[in-house]
Amino acid sequence: MRSASRPGPGSLALLAAATLGASLLVAGTGAAQPVPISQFAPTNIDRAVARTILQTVSQLPPVTNVGLSYQYNPELDTFVEAKGALGSGMVPAARFARKGSVTGVLSFAYFGLDEFAGDDSASVVVNVPADRFNPNGQRYDLGVATRVTTDVYVARLAGRYTFLDNMDAGLTLPLIVTNVSSRYVVQQLQGQDEIDRFARRGVNSPDVGNTLIDTSLNRIAIPDGFNDGGNFDVGNMVLDTKYGLPLDSVNFAVGFQAELRLPTASLSRFTGTDTTSLRGLVLANYQAKVFGAYIAGGYEQDFSTDVLSNGSVAASVTAQITEYLLLEAGMNAAFYLEDIDVFDSEKFDAALPSTQIIASNSLLGTNEVNVGGGLRLNPVADLSLSLYATTPVTDDGYRAGEILAASVDYPF
Amino acid sequence: MGHPKSAFLGRGLRLATASLLLAGAVAACSGESFEPGETVYTGIVFVPPPQQCVGCTGENVQAQLLELTQNQAPRVVKCVQTNDRGIYDTSGPNTCPGESNGSLPAGDGEATVIVVATVNPQGGQIGGLIASRLEQVTSTDFNATTHIACKSGVFLTTGTAPFGDPGCVVQASCPAGLANCFPTVPPGSLDDARINVLEEAGELIETQVNFTQVDGTDRASCAVIVCTQAGAVATTKECLEAQLRRG
Numbered sequence: 001m002r003s004a005s006r007p008g009p010g011s012l013a014l015l016a017a018a019t020l021g022a023s024l025l026v027a028g029t030g031a032a033q034p035v036p037i038s039q040f041a042p043t044n045i046d047r048a049v050a051r052t053i054l055q056t057v058s059q060l061p062p063v064t065n066v067g068l069s070y071q072y073n074p075e076l077d078t079f080v081e082a083k084g085a086l087g088s089g090m091v092p093a094a095r096f097a098r099k100g101s102v103t104g105v106l107s108f109a110y111f112g113l114d115e116f117a118g119d120d121s122a123s124v125v126v127n128v129p130a131d132r133f134n135p136n137g138q139r140y141d142l143g144v145a146t147r148v149t150t151d152v153y154v155a156r157l158a159g160r161y162t163f164l165d166n167m168d169a170g171l172t173l174p175l176i177v178t179n180v181s182s183r184y185v186v187q188q189l190q191g192q193d194e195i196d197r198f199a200r201r202g203v204n205s206p207d208v209g210n211t212l213i214d215t216s217l218n219r220i221a222i223p224d225g226f227n228d229g230g231n232f233d234v235g236n237m238v239l240d241t242k243y244g245l246p247l248d249s250v251n252f253a254v255g256f257q258a259e260l261r262l263p264t265a266s267l268s269r270f271t272g273t274d275t276t277s278l279r280g281l282v283l284a285n286y287q288a289k290v291f292g293a294y295i296a297g298g299y300e301q302d303f304s305t306d307v308l309s310n311g312s313v314a315a316s317v318t319a320q321i322t323e324y325l326l327l328e329a330g331m332n333a334a335f336y337l338e339d340i341d342v343f344d345s346e347k348f349d350a351a352l353p354s355t356q357i358i359a360s361n362s363l364l365g366t367n368e369v370n371v372g373g374g375l376r377l378n379p380v381a382d383l384s385l386s387l388y389a390t391t392p393v394t395d396d397g398y399r400a401g402e403i404l405a406a407s408v409d410y411p412f
Numbered sequence: 413m414g415h416p417k418s419a420f421l422g423r424g425l426r427l428a429t430a431s432l433l434l435a436g437a438v439a440a441c442s443g444e445s446f447e448p449g450e451t452v453y454t455g456i457v458f459v460p461p462p463q464q465c466v467g468c469t470g471e472n473v474q475a476q477l478l479e480l481t482q483n484q485a486p487r488v489v490k491c492v493q494t495n496d497r498g499i500y501d502t503s504g505p506n507t508c509p510g511e512s513n514g515s516l517p518a519g520d521g522e523a524t525v526i527v528v529a530t531v532n533p534q535g536g537q538i539g540g541l542i543a544s545r546l547e548q549v550t551s552t553d554f555n556a557t558t559h560i561a562c563k564s565g566v567f568l569t570t571g572t573a574p575f576g577d578p579g580c581v582v583q584a585s586c587p588a589g590l591a592n593c594f595p596t597v598p599p600g601s602l603d604d605a606r607i608n609v610l611e612e613a614g615e616l617i618e619t620q621v622n623f624t625q626v627d628g629t630d631r632a633s634c635a636v637i638v639c640t641q642a643g644a645v646a647t648t649k650e651c652l653e654a655q656l657r658r659g
Contacts, residue, residue, distance in 0.1 A: 130458045131555050133615035138458060138555075186551065188456060188497055209495045212454045215549045219449055 039351035040144040040186070041222040042122060042342045047307055048364055048398035049150055049178070050265070050273040052113055054308065055334050056400075057174050057235060057272075060156055061089035061374065061386035061407045064170055064242055064257060066103040068382050068411070069095035071165070071250070086326040086376045089386040089407070091294035091314045093285045094244030094255025097162045097411045105158040107386075107407035111400035113150040117365050118395030121147035121183075121202030122342040125195050125359035128352055135354035141189040143198035143205065144343065146217065150270060151179040152400075154235070156407075166244035166255075173264075174235030176271040182217040182228050199360040224268065231269035237262045242283070251288060257281040257298075275304035281312075292318040294330070306338035316373075329373035332390070336366040340398075365396025370403070384409050451516055451546045453477060454501045457494055457529045457538050458555040465623040467532040470498030475529040475539075477502045479514035480569045480599035483584050486526060487514025494529060502527070520547040524602045526562050529554065535626035541565040541607045556623060560614030561607060563633035568642055571596050572634070575627070579634035579655065582642075594642045606643040613640050616649040617656065631656060 068085045087095045097103050116122040123145035130138040153176070160170040185203045188210045189195050198205045207214070217226040239262070244255040259279040265272025281298035295315040302308035316330025342362040348355040372390025379385065386407040392399045457470030473494050478486035491508035494500045506512060517523050523546050528539030540558030544550040552558075567575065572582045579592075586593035613636040621632045635655035639647035 130456075130553060131557050131615065133557055133612055140456070188499065190497070210497055210499070212456070212499060212501075212551050213549055215449075215452075219547075219549045221544060221548060221550065 039348065040124070040126065040142070040343060041184070041220060042146040042148070042217070042362070043223060043344045044340050044342050045146070045148055046267045046270055048340050048342060049113065049270040050267055051308055051336070051340065052398050052400070053152060053176065053270070053272055054236060054261070055368065056109060056111060056403055057154060057156060058238070059090070059314070059332050059390075060107045060109050060154070060405050061388045062105065062376070062384070062409055063088075063090065064092045064160070064240060065089065065095055066097040066105070066160055066409055066411060068097070068378060068384060070098045086320055086378055086384065087287070088285070088292065088294040088316050088318055088328060088330070089374060089376050089388060090316045090328055090330040090332065090372070091285070092242070092257050092281060092283050092296045093294050094166070094242065094253040094283050095285070096166060096168050096244065097160065099162050099165045101162050101411045103160045103409055103411040105160070105407060105409040107154070107156040107158070107405060109154040109156070109403060109405040111152050111403040113152065113398050113400050115395070115399045115401070116342065117363070117397065119202065120204060121145045122362045123199060123202035123360050124343050124345055124357055124362050125189065125199055126348060127356045127358050129354055132352055141195060141358065143187045143189050143195070145198070145202035145205070146182065146184045146342070147203040148180060148182045148217070153177040166246060167242065169241040170239070172238040172240070176233060176235045178231045178270040180228050180231065180270060182226065184213060184215055184217050184220055185211065186213040187211050195359050227269055231271065233266040233269045233271040234264055236265045236272040251286055253285050253287070255283040257283055273308060275302050275308065277302040277308060290320055292320070294318065307336060307340050309337040310334045324378045326376040327373070328375070331369065331371045333367070333369040336368070339366050340364045364398055365394075367394055368392065368397040368399070369394045372403070382411050449547055450503060452501070452503045452549045453525070453527055453542055454499065454549065454551045455553045457498045457500060457531065458553060459531050459538055460556045460618070460623050464556070464619070464621065465531065465536055467534070468536055468538075468623065470494055470529060470531055470538065471496055473529050473531055474507060475500040475527055476508070478526050478528065479516060480524060480526060480565065480602075482569050482596050482598045483571060485570055485574065486566060488512050489514045489516060489525070500527060500529060516546060520545060522546070522600065522603070524565070524599045526565060527554070528562065532624065534624055536624045536628065537626055538623065541602060541610070543603050543607055556618040556621065557611050557615040559623065560618060560621065560629050560632050560636060561610035563629045564610045564614070564636045564643070565602050565607070567633055567637060568594065568597050568602065569599050575630055578627070578630035579658070580637050582637065592638050594637060597642065602643070609640050609643045609646055610636055613647045613652060616647070617652045620653070620656065
């Protein structure tokens with residue numbers, strides 16, 4: 001019930017045979033299930049949660065930037081604080097801590113996921129046969145909708161080691177608590193008015209004596225089950241390295257960053273994904289004494305599913321208004337290769353022959369853009385504190401209203 | 413003046429301790445909040461056309477949830493009223509407390525039950541077999557096809573003697589050489605795959621069955637049992653029709 005992996009060209013014939021076999025298998029096993037509602041479960045909701053968590057965790061301040069940046073000064077033969085030493089907390093930059101230093105970073109974030117592509121719930125209206133063995137016989141309409149709210153608490157532990165004056169490496173491990181509450185509603189629909197109302201209101205469509213199911217997702221026969229309630233697990237561990245090009249400029253910096261995301265999270269517990277990805281970013285920034293501008297863009301390839309592969313861009317402007325305080329405003333965006341279909345509706349027809357979607361759809365969309373801002377504070381010594389908030393400006397995705405994040409980092 | 417190395421270790425220790433405390437606090441918040449719930453069956457009762465089921469309706473009629481028991485008649489667990497749209501929902505109030513004398517198995521394992529709606533004054537019935545997990549909400553619609561399979565399921569668990577052996581013999585054990593005799597089976601053996609075979613066979617002959625009377629499907633259900641070898645193998649329309657003519 002997952003989106004397929006992208007095959008290499010050489011494996012097309014094998015894939016075609018496998019797909020045919022899998023389709024027949026799905027049709028065969030699907031027909032053995034009770035008719036027809038368990039076929040219409042939101043089996044991809046965990047992918048949707050994973051995608052949002054992955055994106056959010058990767059953007060938690062101070063991203064891969066340590067609190068205070070240093071540059072090697074050949075005249076003094078030592079490291080001195082870079083201009084505007086408190087760099088961006090939103091956009092990765094080719095800025096580094098002292099060579100040989102290890103920086104510990106602790107970040108926290110909270111967000112509540114409750115919007116499916118801008119709506120309260122994901123819903124779909126299907127026309128199905130009353131007798132699964134007789135697709136040409138009597139038919140009727142079903143509205144199927146789900147609302148899942150997910151409170152996500154993230155504590156991200158990270159460490160960075162600066163082994164050259166223009167290169168460092170980091171390790172990130174998020175600990176994630178999710179609290180999931182779900183509702184699943186199925187109604188028999190009669191007439192266009194009821195169809196339109198259900199497509200518009202989803203789980204909030206009134207019961208006019210037509211409700212077949214109104215329960216939580218862990219009470220229906222979802223393949224592999226559904227973990228309603230509290231879940232705790234580690235998220236996806238990320239290893240990264242960042243390199244800054246040696247430039248003859250104290251204001252400009254250009255660099256590259258590579259990230260390897262490991263399959264350490266639990267998809268079923270909504271703490272991330274069980275797949276691996278590689279991401280490459282190009283980083284550029286301009287930093288004057290007070291003002292700075294940052295931009296980073298790149299591409300992430302997930303090796304198992306294209307619903308997690310994306311191109312991304314982040315940009316911000318900063319103002320270090322005092323020696324100890326930086327203000328920042330910016331945006332980040334991810335553009336995914338493949339959409340997430342919450343109900344995996346392409347499989348409906350295989351599970352129950354001749355099923356037709358007649359209204360609404362459960363696609364989440366692929367273009368997720370957030371704007372936000374925050375501050376970074378250097379109250380004492382090399383300690384840095386960050387406080388940020390972002391909010392989505394596009395409807396696409398399974399989204400939070402706002403994301404609150406705080407972090408503390410300190411080099412040793 | 414403190415030793416720099418000690419200061420470094422001290423700070424590292426504090427950070428590590430804080431991290432562990434954080435992880436512990438986060439872990440303490442975890443836990444599954446799943447609570448087992450009532451076993452609920454819902455669905456829609458679709459009645460056959462009037463020429464096959466005189467005076468039949470699925471709306472505002474009584475539907476019984478019955479527990480199958482090997483070598484015994486099914487026991488009524490609960491009765492509910494279908495609504496204006498022919499929807500049954502076994503979480504509704506029990507409309508036959510005096511008749512209820514069965515219960516669903518405890519726990520969250522698999523169970524096979526039947527739900528049967530009485531759809532006309534003559535006692536015509538439409539129902540179906542449901543194999544699903546207990547403590548969950550399962551939705552299954554009923555129609556002519558599912559009812560033929562449902563009656564086959566009753567024959568296979570209860571035996572056919574109480575029904576006059578209408579074209580097949582299902583009993584606790586079969587003497588060697590007795591044609592079309594099948595031993596009764598425990599309800600749990602009627603799983604999704606077996607129900608699928610029974611219903612697929614039922615669909616092949618459902619237009620030839622009259623559902624008006626309570627025993628209208630008995631011969632068709634026996635034909636399904638014989639031709640599918642008690643739900644073990646798929647069958648053909650020819651076999652079923654030949655069996656109906658013979659029965």
